[in-house]
Amino acid sequence: MPNHLLELQQQLVPDLIETMKKRYRILYHLSLTQPIGRRALAQQLQTTERILRAEVDLLKDGGLIVAETVGMHLTERGFNLLAQLADVIREAEGLAEKERRLAERLGLKEVRIVAGDADADPFVKRAIGHAAADWLTRTLQPGDILAVTGGTTIATVADSIARAKLSVEVLPARGGVGEHMEFQANAIAARIAAQLGGTYRLLHAPDVLSDEALQSLTHDPPIQDTLSRLRSARIVLHGIGQAIPMAKRRRLTAKSIEQIESHGGIAEAFGYYFDELGNIIYAMNTVGLRLSDLKRIERVVAVAGGSSKAKAISAVAYGCPLQVLITDEAVADAILQIEEQEARER
Amino acid sequence: MPNHLLELQQQLVPDLIETMKKRYRILYHLSLTQPIGRRALAQQLQTTERILRAEVDLLKDGGLIVAETVGMHLTERGFNLLAQLADVIREAEGLAEKERRLAERLGLKEVRIVAGDADADPFVKRAIGHAAADWLTRTLQPGDILAVTGGTTIATVADSIARAKLSVEVLPARGGVGEHMEFQANAIAARIAAQLGGTYRLLHAPDVLSDEALQSLTHDPPIQDTLSRLRSARIVLHGIGQAIPMAKRRRLTAKSIEQIESHGGIAEAFGYYFDELGNIIYAMNTVGLRLSDLKRIERVVAVAGGSSKAKAISAVAYGCPLQVLITDEAVADAILQIEEQEARER
């Protein structure tokens, strides 16, 4: 009933909604990449310079955009309009509907879908990060403990978080993995804390350990302390990986990789490997959050996109306590398509 | 807040809101004049054949219109859409806003404004009639007594009233005046009653009388009966005239006309003549409803339009108990403009 009007307009001026989406998309891209030039933006939006220019001129006349020598950027009015239109557009794009269906299918409390496919368009990854950052700022409360994992996806969340002054504590949910500094859980926790204006602690330990090393490390007082705080986090933000690529990147032994492969391993999260149905088929000896810890955490939020990760994402949703998923349309479509196939077979 | 969306769209896609209005206008004119041909409709809408044709083709594709050899007419879908969009368009056209302001200024419960100027475009008069008919059908309840005056405007209401089966009684609020049969209160009451499926009574008396004739007539039992029922009407629908033209049409004596003129007479209603501020400056000896009777009536509805009547309408609103006004945009603008002038002078 609220946006009943859209349906009426769909009948009388079908192209109205299309144009509205198109212009919204321009404003949205602009908001994430401003200041940006006409030509660069056109390339990003997969359109020609001249066509974008026509739209931009209109938006400029409307006072939603200003053009300066460094490039175009949103005015305050444009920014407000963007925020107010967000829900309408999500409804018009059919994303809201897909969110409801995906939440039901995966048994989640909340799903947020961003248009596009992160595999095909790097901008979509940023958009996912932005959506997650948005969710986070709306959800975080003073005094909260937030745990984050590493990875490129969660890093985009850190990129998008707006500056704030919020007394929260940000912790890395896992130890150090691999080489890239900026994708480490530690580094991301620090960046997010800096943006939010909160505090952070680091977990000075490698992610994977031998039994003995794990034993001794967990008796180290500072690590013990961080770990116990970690378990009382209210929100956990984590990424989801594909099993085999992740196993290789982690330099697991050939034997372990083979084991994962032979058991149909498809997803990785928190150092656990899952098959398509969410069964744990391999678990690493990790410092940091364990699967059993997640059950007691109020909001476990998975952030991941790209059609290649679709199966991994549904696997984690089945095998891991999860309340919120922030993903892209390609993933949603892939998972919902399986649902339709099943319905047809019945 | 309900059509908050419209304001957002106004910023993002102002041009498409215009086309929405344009297409709505086509559907609306079509609904009042169907079946009608392309060329005739184009003339009515003050546009060219070809331009209208482009729009009509779209509406046809959308299944809102069908074209037959007798002309075009709305489909059921088109008709539903029209009804559902009515409020939206009134909001988008700014009519809703003007209605609120006019109601406040004139101290009325409800104002309904139709786009255009009845003086300049005869179609607007029909539209006013249609709006009044619409108001009436939504307001009338079984058992109601409805009183109506004569005049061309109220006659258009009778033209537009949809057939119904409603047990109401329709009475003429005044006696016979002038020569045109179809504009007599009696005739209009009968036609409205016929359309509504209700009953009616007639007032077999001339509108204007000498004192003695009035005395004797009011002792005539059938007239007495009708008059007493008239005074218990729940709704009165009446027109508003300009003082001088009306006085001449009524063939008042030169002396009376001069009196009206010298006192600044501007409006006429129910046989009373008002100056600009609503003071009664001349009253005829009429059979039928008196001004004093109106105070006890629940809904007194004035129906009148055309820029030339603007002052007359505001005069009656001041001088006469009135709850509802159905008029056109030209009148509304004229009255509201005075308001703005006053505000400027302050």
Place this chain on the structure above:
DNA sequence: TATACACGGGACATTTTTTGTCCCTTAAAG
């Protein structure tokens, strides 16, 4: 029954708008 009329739809030249493309000046960054 005959006739004039208004209907929708087809056709097409003409006008207007949209679009692709290139260039120019300017300001910031290296």
Place this chain on the structure above:
DNA sequence: CTTTAAGGGACAAAAAATGTCCCGTGTATA
């Protein structure tokens, strides 16, 4: 100081919108 990417101007080519006329057809009127 040079390079780069910015916005805006310009203009021909392409596409769309528009004005205009015609035609066969069914309807209502004479």
